[in-house]
Amino acid sequence: MKKIILVLFALIPFLGWSQEDAWVYFTDKENVEDALANPISILTQTAIDRKLDDGIAIDVRDVPVNESYISTLKLEDGITVLAKSKWFNAVHVRGEFSAIEALEDLTFVASIDYANHVLNASSRVSNFYDKWEGIDQQAEFDYGNSANQAIMLNVPLLHLDDYTGEGVVVAVLDAGFPGVNSIDGFQRLRDNNDILGGYDFVDRNENVYENTTSNHGTKVLSNMGGYIEGEFVGTAPDASFYLFRTEDATSENPVEESYWVEAAERADSLGVDIINSSLGYTVYNNSSYSYTPADMNGVTAYISKGANIAAEKGILVVNSAGNSGANEWNIVGAPADAELVFSIGAVDAVGDYAWFSSVGDGNQPILKPDVVARGVSSAVIDNLNDVVFNNGTSFSAPILAGGIASLWQALPELDAEQMKDIVRQSASQYDTPDFNLGHGIPDLYDALQSTLSLNDVQNDVKINVFPNPVTTHLTINFSPQLIGESIKVINILGKEIYAFKLKSTQQRVDVSWLSSGMYFLKIESPKFTKTIKLLKQ
Known part of the structure; x- marks a missing residue:
């Protein structure tokens, strides 16, 4: 009798929750190469520019989920698709366990991760509490309290x-x-x-x-x-x-x-x-x-x-x-x-x-x-x-x-x-951080002044390139402090395709072999970092 009672208690977390939530991961995406070669088809120009400015690669995670896979899932009995993610190449579904489990038979389903981790063979049970509780505290308005x-x-x-x-x-x-x-x-x-x-x-x-x-x-x-x-x-x-x-x-x-x-x-x-x-x-x-x-x-x-x-x-x-x-x-x-x-x-x-x-x-x-x-x-x-x-x-x-x-x-x-x-x-408390305050209270104006002071040092170092756009040969003029430093040529996907050292204060570089498109020239040294957009015609 005691064993039966224990089994019943073990089942209590599942009572009233006949519907399960899960993430369904897909095997692949369609037209990946075409999308990456033409990023404006999957991202706005603003997004592309920000990634270019920061040297962030545009990669397969930016390519949308295959909509035909989602459509197929929506036709499956007992399955509701609630959200999708191109980064994870996955969708969030809800349905009875048996209906979700049956999705594993679809050829384009790579894996399923249940939100109920008991179903993934590792329990993680805790008590629920209201995360909004106790945060509201209205007081008499006082001008200037912001x-x-x-x-x-x-x-x-x-x-x-x-x-x-x-x-x-x-x-x-x-x-x-x-x-x-x-x-x-x-x-x-x-x-x-x-x-x-x-x-x-x-x-x-x-x-x-x-x-x-x-x-x-x-x-x-x-x-x-x-x-x-x-x-x-x-x-x-x-x-x-x-x-x-x-x-x-x-x-x-x-x-x-x-x-x-x-x-x-x-x-x-x-x-x-x-x-x-x-x-x-x-x-x-x-x-x-x-x-x-x-x-x-x-x-x-x-x-x-x-x-x-x-x-x-x-x-x-x-x-x-x-x-x-x-x-x-x-x-x-x-x-x-x-x-x-x-x-x-x-x-x-x-x-x-x-x-x-x-x-x-x-x-x-x-x-x-x-x-x-x-x-x-x-x-x-x-x-x-x-x-x-x-x-x-x-x-x-x-x-x-x-x-x-x-x-x-x-x-x-x-x-x-x-x-x-x-x-x-x-x-x-940047030098003495702890688990309560982390590094402490920032001083954002000090952050500005400190960074501008560092930039004053960098401003003594000059580099420029011409012509830009370029067809065959690029000329680089730069300060003597940069002699011996390396320049990387990076494509729009963030991949380094070429690197060379600066040998004199003026250097001519053959770029005729580069395909037409947008590139970055990136130089990094202990006291100087700069990225220059380069358009190859």
């Missing part, structure tokens, strides 16, 4: 120098954006046409403002782009934004990870510079889908793997560390656990650790969180156009992301990894 969160990062000095995020594009992945299309707090963005577009990946429609189950995304956006004269200024009031709803605030299910990855892919194809994500995933309503703290290693969660790819594609991914510092979970969640994600913890108005801010763990690939910003009683604009005060790393992340957008306007030559480095190096 100032502290900006001053803490020295953002106002960037604004005084007219660096307000102009020309920097941010994708906001969140739970809902009601009011952004109508309230005064976003009138400045609307008047300047800085809301570039959006999509609701949960409800699958273009109206990102329609769903009102959560105003979380509205508040998050306000920390970057909100503006009420005399009352509130976001840290990047002149940046441009795409708004993507990927979070269903009414439930917790791993399909939200798939929505997030799909939105990140959309952001990459649009040429976005920064992703701000004030979302995190640890445990689910169906505990069979839940992660354990040991899974927060940066390489287990689907969303963390996707976030790393987004960063590899040249996007600066900023993510909230999480609000679990005071509960049993405690540590940074996914995707903030990913190595290439810039994870943001929280402090109070005087810079002390916020009790709820998720902490780092030795199991994670690098020190987490990376840095911190104000997350206790952060000023935000809600969907009623009221300035209220909320707690959460949900707000420290966009406060910093907007500051980085303003800084990036001043330093457009930097790529995402370089930007993360200078922000870390400017932080208050």
Whole structure:
């Protein structure tokens, strides 16, 4: 009798969850060579230009999923396709276990990964909790209370120098954006046409403002782009934004990870510079889908793997560390656990650790969180156009992301990894980091001044090439300091195809053998780095 009882208890996690979620991975893609040879067919020109500027390869991950495979899956009995990912060459499906298992018989299905890890032969059960719980804290409005969160990062000095995020594009992945299309707090963005577009990946429609189950995304956006004269200024009031709803605030299910990855892919194809994500995933309503703290290693969660790819594609991914510092979970969640994600913890108005801010763990690939910003009683604009005060790393992340957008306007030559480095190096405890505050509170104006001082050294080193466009021979003039250094010739896919050393202050190079198209000349030395676009006719 005791054995029967134990079996019944073992089955309890599955009762009421007859539908399973899974990721179905495909074997291949179609027309890969043609797509890579003609990247404008799969990416916008803005995206191609950003990748070219940063030396980011366009590769097979940029090629779309084979739509005929998806169509075939949709015809299978009991299968619903909820999301797709070109980076993973996969789709997220829902159905009964037997229906999903039957997909393995399809010749184009490479593998299936169930969200219920018991079905993958490794259990990871945990208790569900509400990740939004306890973050809202409305207080009497006080004019100017948005100032502290900006001053803490020295953002106002960037604004005084007219660096307000102009020309920097941010994708906001969140739970809902009601009011952004109508309230005064976003009138400045609307008047300047800085809301570039959006999509609701949960409800699958273009109206990102329609769903009102959560105003979380509205508040998050306000920390970057909100503006009420005399009352509130976001840290990047002149940046441009795409708004993507990927979070269903009414439930917790791993399909939200798939929505997030799909939105990140959309952001990459649009040429976005920064992703701000004030979302995190640890445990689910169906505990069979839940992660354990040991899974927060940066390489287990689907969303963390996707976030790393987004960063590899040249996007600066900023993510909230999480609000679990005071509960049993405690540590940074996914995707903030990913190595290439810039994870943001929280402090109070005087810079002390916020009790709820998720902490780092030795199991994670690098020190987490990376840095911190104000997350206790952060000023935000809600969907009623009221300035209220909320707690959460949900707000420290966009406060910093907007500051980085303003800084990036001043330093457009930097790529995402370089930007993360200078922000870390400017932080208050860069030399003595810990698991609570990471490297500390950044000083973004100091990051600007320090980088400009380094550029003064680089400005003494000159290099130029002509003619450009070139047909047969290229002439390179350069400062004597560069003699002996190497120049790499890199194609549009990021592949090095040729390298040569600089031997004198003027050098003539035969490029007649190069195919027509766009290339990069890249030189790197301890004190000088430069990439030059070259058009071969």
